[in-house]
Amino acid sequence: xxxxxxxxxxxxxxxxxxxxxxxxxxxxxxxxxxxxxxxxxxxxxxxxxxxxxxxxxxxxxxxxxxxxxxxxxxxxxxxxxxxxxxxxxxxxxxxxxxxxxxxxxxxxxxxxxxx
Numbered sequence: 001x002x003x004x005x006x007x008x009x010x011x012x013x014x015x016x017x018x019x020x021x022x023x024x025x026x027x028x029x030x031x032x033x034x035x036x037x038x039x040x041x042x043x044x045x046x047x048x049x050x051x052x053x054x055x056x057x058x059x060x061x062x063x064x065x066x067x068x069x070x071x072x073x074x075x076x077x078x079x080x081x082x083x084x085x086x087x088x089x090x091x092x093x094x095x096x097x098x099x100x101x102x103x104x105x106x107x108x109x110x111x112x113x114x115x
Contacts, residue, residue: 020048022098024056025091028066031082033073057081065090 023046027037038053060066065087068079083091 020046020052020056021060022091022094024053024060025065025083025087025094028081028083028087029091031080033078033080035078037081060087 020041023041023044024037027040032040034050034054034057037057038048038050041048041053057066057068061068061081064084066081067084068081070077070079072078
């Protein structure tokens with residue numbers, strides 16, 4: 001028998017991964033530290049744990065989409081992240097792709113002949 005609960009959870013996580021990349025890039029149009037980014041994403045309904053966020057930030061930085069620097073704030077050293085020029089370009093391309101995908105899915109979901 002098919003375990004639909006596990007299957008759904010796996011597919012949900014796969015869908016969420018791509019969405020988180022897009023959300024992180026969009027949120028980092030304005031420089032922020034990891035903690036603030038995590039809090040902002042959660043406030044918008046995209047809770048993400050530290051064990052997922054920080055590896056994602058490191059990967060995006062290694063791909064040249066983000067830049068970071070350590071600075072002192074509130075007597076603590078914090079790493080601040082921001083989009084690079086390449087990150088901005090990729091974000092724009094991903095947003096356009098997402099709109100195309102959403103449009104296609106909406107067309108598929110519409111009953112034929114009804115608009």
